[in-house]
Amino acid sequence: MYVFRLGLFLLVTTVTSSQAQLQPLNAAVLRGSKAQFNCSTNQPPSTMTWTVNGRLVISISASGVLNSTDRVSVTNFTKPGDYRWEFSISNVQRDDAGEVTCQVLGGAASKATLSVQERGSVGIIGGNQTKTEGAQTAFQCQAVGWFPEPNVSWSVDGVAYSCNTSSVTQGNLFNSSCTLPVTAVKSSSVQCLVKIPALSTPDSSTVFLTVVKLAKIDQTVLIAVTVAFSAAALLFLIIYGIFFFCKRRKKKSSYQEELRRARIQSQNRTPATENVRGRDNRGHRDRHDGHTTDRVWYTNHSNKHQMPGDFFDDGHSNHSHMTML
Template sequence: MHGHILQLCVIQAVASFIHLEPKNATLLRGSEVHFNCSTDESWDVMTWLLGGRTVLTISVEHGPLGRDEHVSTVNHSTSSLSMWELVLMNASFSSIVQEVICELLPTRLGRSSSALFVQEKGNVRILESDLSVQEGMLVTFHCQASGWYPDPSVSWVVSGTTVDRGDYNTSSLQDPNGLFNSTSVLQIKAETSSSVECWASVSAAVAHQSSSVKLTVVAPKAPQDYTVVIAVIVSVCTIILLAVLILILYYRKKLSKSSSGNKVSSSSWTVNLSRRRRSVADETRGKVNPGYHAEDVTSSGHHDLRNRADSTINIISPPRVRGERITASALFKTSGGISDTSV
């Protein structure tokens, strides 16, 4: 028990002889990092190890031994303190934390270590291009962040305002190389035209990676109003119908007047004919015709008399009214009147 406590005290005392700073360093692949190893004890050889591999050896008498294009060193020692700076240039990516060790010989001085965390910055893009949608529609955007380590932080910004994390979903997968590929889905309601940005970043990045598209919101298409068209059509049809109705009434009135005139003419002719018959009958009634001889009336004479009567009828026949028929009795009456007149 006492031996274990003594061992811990020795380790703590040894550690106090060597100081390695910083204790933790995080940077992006390809960046440069600085570590300082210092002690107030004397030493012969200083060895730097990265991930278990020796990258630099320094001799008190000869200084740095060997050359590495990715490693450099700077001596900051004073009369009371020995301090050397290790500069790692173009840090390589590793999906695991790399241990940086500063070891001093003789071995009684021991070693000190720090953690080096190298991150990878990938790329980000929104899969959709610029969109133009109607107001009120739901629009979905997909953001893909590829080749990141560790899992990137993905966020959305709409018109300069960060979207709440609860309004989008993000999922990630790690590939065989240890890099993460993340996909984020955002759904928003189109209200005003705006810019939509997707940001991705890791802690070592000074600035985020971003991708943006434009969302243009247009007013919804108004339903076509046919009121004016219908009103014009109804007005035109009404005018046409009125014109047709007026024409029909005009022609009907004209035909009615023509028919009435024909009827009046026929009636006047009939009245005149009747008056003539009565006047002839009145003049010859009860008088003896001295030129009449019964024996002169022969068949041929009778035939000539009938022919003259027929021709007289044809000459004084009244104008016919359309649709009016002259009956046989009327003809006989007419011929009788003429015969009486000629006798």
């Protein structure tokens, strides 16, 4: 009978112990910080053990807590109907990452995963910028010394922008960079945000873009400049026209004067005798009543049309000379 009762007790204990639950199932913490897990059961366990990556780090029994260290501890938060213990690892290191288990005597182990991450630095190269309105610029963010590979994004005046991140490894850490092209429209605050699971809020770096608007020219000044330029151009055209007209007129007058001089010189070179030689002396002797009459007339070769009355139509009168013999 005693053996039966003992077997029944162990069976009930095993069933109730198998209901142990571990929270959280995935924990991501920064190196050097504290990792905490909670293990709870419906019945008070006779023995509870904790392991990290298969290494026994602490155990709990009716006699107390065993194997606790400065870095590893357990705290009892049991209350009626809820038997709960909190397991903590202080100053977490990269080799603590892995599997964490909580197990009660006779029950299955409840497992969780611990991720130990590295927090690096974040900065925007070049700092604040001042650009004219409409100009193109770019901001480059650098995240150095992170693990795992960080997620890098941008925020401009609170509006989120994603970007393509490029990363390289240095040892077991990541160096990442991301570039944001911007058109200068208005003055804005620009933030680079870097996030890893161990951070509840992303780390950020903030710079400011100052946009300078081009000064608008006063309309009156613009009109005055336009009128002055137009007047100067018109005056230049008038002066050039007068100069060209006078030069052409002078050239024409000189040409006419040269023609007149050439005509006068040509006339002066012609001798008067040539005009005399140009006439024919025709004589005719008539006899009347025993007298002989010589008739002489001159003809201008330039016009030989004979007209009645012994005249030639050359614009000159022909003279008749009578010689009495």
